[in-house]
Amino acid sequence: MKSELRLDIRQQRPFALNAALHCQAGELLALLGPSGCGKSTLLRMIAGLQHAESGTISLNGDTWFSDSVKLKPQQRRIGYVPQHYGLFPHMTALQNVAAALHGLPKQEQSARAREWLEKVQLGAFAQRKPAELSGGQQQRVALARALTAQPSILLLDEPFSALDSITRDGLYRVLAMLKPQLNIPMILVTHNLNEAQLLADKIAVMGQGCILQEGTPGDVVRQPLNRAVAGLIGVRNIFSGTIVRTSGARSVLAVGDQELELQRILPAGTTLHWCLPQEAIRLAASTGVPGSLAGNISHLVRLGEHWLVSVSLPGTSDILELQCPATIPLAIQQPVRLAVRTEQIHILEA
Structure with missing residues (x-):
């Protein structure tokens, strides 16, 4: 039977946390959000390193945490990869990878540790100590150590955030x-949307x-639920x-002194x-372009081969942002007309 993590927890202190989620075997779930929102705390609760005030955590129907059950971390068989390798x-x-196999005979520990070092493409570095490895290589050792003991779940706590982009991309491929x-279920804590999009199933x-x-x-x-989610995933053009x-x-939507037609009926x-x-x-x-808006450029930033253009619209304080090739001559206060693909307008919940 495939394992499935189910979590439904609540607490008020030391800070409010109210979360429910599930993750199936073979699935990677990314917990995405800003620092301080509770992502790592949730991961520590799954690992058994701290407990919520109430709720339940279970894997494949076996209760790990409830009002009457509080399994220790070693009873949960957790594979854990921290941000700073550990x-x-x-x-x-x-030896670091084999340390996760202390219950097995020495020869079997070494054989299995070598197997996992090969899987993370570090077979040739088996005899090097952490100080002789790059940050990315150390993180691969940490990943191999987390997986070699055949854990029931893999927890990844911002494991790539301290790495440069090239090293990070290499680790993305390995994972x-x-x-x-x-x-097994896999939970990745991250504040990087691109990372979540590349690796996560949910x-x-x-x-x-x-x-x-x-x-x-x-x-x-494509369809953030509300304004809060849209802001957290980096959507810049959010309006009322x-x-x-x-x-x-169709319905006609007022955008300051101008109008856009929506391809749906709203009162x-x-x-x-x-x-x-x-x-x-x-x-x-x-x-003469249908679905267009007129405005003036209020801000202009060169980003490589593109302009990041902010356009103020008459009759509203709202600012539209777009990118366009830097080969187009633009200037502050220049009047422009914007073609809007209105079928991509997404209505948010209140």
């Missing part, structure tokens, strides 16, 4: 290659101690507006929050 400095890479072989967005939205990376990014009238099968007078990805906006060549 390796023993006086031991070689091989992605290992993932199909691991028939994302749970956390804010102020709560799970605000859970879903596939595509669903969360009112439906001024309906026209056939006139409805006030709503909505968002729009930057790729759904482009500079229009003429004034």
